[in-house]
Amino acid sequence: MPSPPVVHVAAIRKTYGRTVAVDEVSFNVQPGEIFGLIGPNGAGKTTTMECVEGLRVPDRGAISVLGLDPARNRHALQERIGVQLQEAQLQKRIKVIEAVGLWASLYQKPLDGDRLIEQLGLSDKRNAWFMTLSGGQKQRLFIALALINDPEVVFLDELTTGLDPQARRAIWDLVRGIRQRGKTVLLTTHLMEEAERLCDRVAIIDHGRIIDIGAPAELVLRHCPERTVFVATDDVTAAERFRALPQVQSVVSDPSTALGAGGQLIIRGQGDLVTEVIHCLAEHRIRVTDFRTEVPTLEDVFLKLTGHLIRD
Template sequence: MNGEAVVVADGLAKRYGDLAAVDGISFQVGRGEIFGMVGPNGAGKTTTVECVEGLRRPDAGRVTVLGLDPWRDAQALRERMGVQLQTASLPQRIKVGEAVGLFASFYRQAADGNALLARLGLGNTRKAYVSQLSGGQRQRLFVALALINRPEVVFLDELTTGLDPQGRRATWDLVREIRAEGATVVLTTHFMDEAERLCDRVAIVDHGRIIALDAPATLVRRLGAEARVVFDLDGDLNAATLGVLDGVRRVEREGERVVVCGGSLAAVVNTLEADGVRFRNLRTEQPNLEDVFLALTGHRDARESGNPL
């Protein structure tokens, strides 16, 4: 991280009974960064972010946001920080326009609510009840509400969960726009690909701890993993003939999907053809953040599954 720290978390810890939900987490976020906390459901991301926002009190550790203490200086910070609401925190019988007006009234320096809705593609939903919105519209409304006070730092928690691929992409663009306008963004996600594409730096969180923290490309490079040749099988395969090719370290099989770690695409194709193996969807895959997570934790449950808290 270069330059001024907008968020400083130092030694954060939070227990729920016997569970160390956050177990000594430290990180800093620089001004203008998109910083991500990524990890499986239950890793402790939300608890960490809520401690940083001042919504939960950590058992130990220190936090500053924009140089302020989120507990002691809550009032001053509220004006300068944007927090994405959880679905449950809006009344059912409220209209979109009313929600925006209500939230704007909380702040001294509110943005123009109608302009904000229009920018988020919600201009024609102002008279609709929040409960009538689609998942994607609701997520965008929550972003609008988080931006209503023109915040310097915005916290977004699992912003794209429940969205279709198109909605996710649109949301990523929106996050980039928020940053381009000068805000610092702190987000959480259990999607490794999202963190990899969107974040300048990511903290990989597992069991309440940060197990790696850096730019996604740096983490992937440091892993030193080779590219893979992947294909789907139509029929049988003698994996041994692939296993002895130059550079091949491992051949994995999951159902009809075969993953050849290392080796060249040409050598794999030639071997398959020489052996008369029928295959589809042949491609190479570069190592990614998911591989980093797997290598560090030995488990794979960062993939989409379940409902994040």
């Protein structure tokens, strides 16, 4: 028997006045998974997340977290879940160690605060005021606060928004570490690269509705199977060889490069195109001076499914 999902969301709807923020949203998060809700600003990610956390109550539909209803069993769940809210703030002059101590006092069996501070790379900032921390350090502190009760499931809303790429990568490693310790993570992001690199599965949300759910690579393959390979070669037989491959749909020479010496071929096709082109190059000993591939991303999937870019 497969284990029951950690989070089960069935056809929830949430409106604010005449705004339908979330409509017919359903998904399951399995134990040990990093699951992402991805979509543009205003798509309904935070609303969905806060319904799952028990902070808001959906108008319709059902939710269970660790087998409990978050709206009715908030206290029982509080000990077992960790929450990091979008745009959270703390008092300017609270120290890192004080914030962690305060949060620890809210729970029956907190983790060792000093150890957590160390694990999140904040030892140097132990006695620093919140207002003096960098964006990345603040985010790490919020992760520490979300983990202080050693939760079974962690909710992270827009964890890396506003961070530079280096700080973002460090946070991704931290989140992977949470999964490694056997915990389940539900997060939201509007960064497709983040979803692609971090999430085991994602639900794409637009205008309050889920458009599709799957592993990032699976979604790309399902909706954007096309692949492109650019090969620069002066081998005049190359184009014919590529055309003979079953995965290849077209081979054209790039008009922006010189024909003959080192001209570039653009090979378009589907499925396992890249491997087959490499095999073909090896088999026929075709010499290349450049080789590049273009594989669609979740960003392309989003565009294809919604007709607009995620940042529109």
